[in-house]
Amino acid sequence: MSIQKSQAIFERAKAIIPGGVNSPVRACRSVGVDPVFIAQGDGSSVWDADGNKYLDLIGSWGPLILGHGHPEILDTIKDSLSMGTTFGAPTEIEVKFAETLRAAVPSMEMIRAVSSGTEATMSALRLARGFTGRAKIIKADGGYHGHADCLLVAAGSGAATLGIPGSAGVPEGAARDTIVVPYNDLPSVERALAGGDVAALIIEPVAGNMGLVIPKPGYLEGLRELTKKHGTVLIFDEVMTGFRVAFGGAQARYGITPDLTTIGKIIGGGLPAAAFGGRAEIMQKLAPLGPVYQAGTLSGNPLAMAAGLKAMEILARPRTYERLEQLGQRLGDGLLAAATGAGIPAVMNRVGSMLTLFFAPGPITDYETAKTSDTKRFGSFFRNMRDRGVFLPPSQFEAMFVSLAHTDEEIDQIIAAAKASVVD
Numbered sequence: 061m062s063i064q065k066s067q068a069i070f071e072r073a074k075a076i077i078p079g080g081v082n083s084p085v086r087a088c089r090s091v092g093v094d095p096v097f098i099a100q101g102d103g104s105s106v107w108d109a110d111g112n113k114y115l116d117l118i119g120s121w122g123p124l125i126l127g128h129g130h131p132e133i134l135d136t137i138k139d140s141l142s143m144g145t146t147f148g149a150p151t152e153i154e155v156k157f158a159e160t161l162r163a164a165v166p167s168m169e170m171i172r173a174v175s176s177g178t179e180a181t182m183s184a185l186r187l188a189r190g191f192t193g194r195a196k197i198i199k200a201d202g203g204y205h206g207h208a209d210c211l212l213v214a215a216g217s218g219a220a221t222l223g224i225p226g227s228a229g230v231p232e233g234a235a236r237d238t239i240v241v242p243y244n245d246l247p248s249v250e251r252a253l254a255g256g257d258v259a260a261l262i263i264e265p266v267a268g269n270m271g272l273v274i275p276k277p278g279y280l281e282g283l284r285e286l287t288k289k290h291g292t293v294l295i296f297d298e299v300m301t302g303f304r305v306a307f308g309g310a311q312a313r314y315g316i317t318p319d320l321t322t323i324g325k326i327i328g329g330g331l332p333a334a335a336f337g338g339r340a341e342i343m344q345k346l347a348p349l350g351p352v353y354q355a356g357t358l359s360g361n362p363l364a365m366a367a368g369l370k371a372m373e374i375l376a377r378p379r380t381y382e383r384l385e386q387l388g389q390r391l392g393d394g395l396l397a398a399a400t401g402a403g404i405p406a407v408m409n410r411v412g413s414m415l416t417l418f419f420a421p422g423p424i425t426d427y428e429t430a431k432t433s434d435t436k437r438f439g440s441f442f443r444n445m446r447d448r449g450v451f452l453p454p455s456q457f458e459a460m461f462v463s464l465a466h467t468d469e470e471i472d473q474i475i476a477a478a479k480a481s482v483v484d
């Protein structure tokens with residue numbers, strides 16, 4: 061397989077874009093290869109600049125639940141395009157988008173649209189702080205909520221620790237009010253909340269950014285009870301899980317109602333859109349109604365709203381999520397069997413159509429246990445799969461995504477590739 065053209069583009073890219081990429085994980089460093097540059101996508105597949113075809117399990121990191129270039133989404137974008145692309149004034153499609161989103165996720169009583177998940181979480185936290193008049197926030201170790209300063213915080217040692225900056229350029233002051241707790245551990249949350257000074261707890265209700273980690277039975281319920289008791293705003297970060305693990309997101313799948321929800325990825329239909337929303341009493345603190353400032357030149361962009369609205373409409377059709385569940389199960393079972401059949405310790409963590417194969421004996425229940433994985437083996441697995449025409453997320457600590465465009469036959473091809481790729 062030649063990736064000569066990709067390599068030539070990568071050389072040009074590195075000369076002008078730091079690391080040659082506009083988002084770090086695309087550089088494929090943790091799996092020890094150079095990235096391929098993608099020229100085109102269609103359905104379940106992408107083609108690189110050299111014309112190599114790959115079955116795609118990244119789906120642009122989650123948004124493309126309908127596959128690449130879904131014809132109805134493309135038609136919708138074309139129709140919207142002919143009316144103009146942005147106005148900086150309100151449009152009806154933003155209202156329809158919010159109404160449709162609220163119908164799917166009823167806890168989002170009021171909604172504001174933004175352009176990225178990072179903006180959604182950053183804004184939701186400011187709002188929670190403005191609403192409660194408190195400064196501290198709690199997040200889980202290994203939880204990713206975009207790259208706002210106060211969220212780029214790593215855990216120190218110990219069970220529940222005050223954060224230390226997880227990136228150069230994050231001042232200690234920004235990290236000081238962030239308390240980091242292990243995922244799936246309620247006692248540490250209880251201790252962190254005890255002071256009564258925590259504005260918000262932000263959590264991925266199914267963690268997807270430390271590899272996939274499933275909430276233990278009772279964990280989300282416990283978070284709901286504890287935050288309620290202490291007057292802390294419970295934020296479900298459903299940027300990844302929204303419309304992924306169920307039509308109504310993880311909160312519908314597990315039956316828990318958060319105070320605020322952040323959502324993105326799928327709701328943009330492949331264009332940049334995200335949103336945050338929740339209890340009206342809290343959302344009414346936002347400018348221009350209230351004192352919490354938040355804004356965006358391209359927020360509620362009509363093209364993105366139209367694409368996202370259409371995606372939500374398509375996903376609302378019958379049997380969509382049954383089909384995603386079947387495809388996810390077929391892939392998850394097949395990948396696990398490929399590893400264990402070769403005598404390799406492995407764990408499959410899966411919720412619906414998002415999944416991670418960990419090369420570890422397991423169980424994987426938080427970031428500490430996720431980190432016991434054999435990342436060297438994952439690197440060779442990734443490279444072997446890419447050579448066999450399967451495009452996996454280039455890190456052990458990411459989730460794979462199946463789309464409605466994948467067929468059973470393609471899933472079986474991926475499994476066959478995995479059987480060969482885990483051993484060589």
Ligand SMILES: *Cc1c(COP(=O)(O)O)cnc(C)c1O
Pocket residue numbers: 175176177178179181204205206207264268269297298299300324325334
């Ligand atoms: C992707 C993601 C984000 C950040 O969204 P961007 O659009 O990349 O800024 C935030 N939270 C979660 C859970 C995510 O998966």
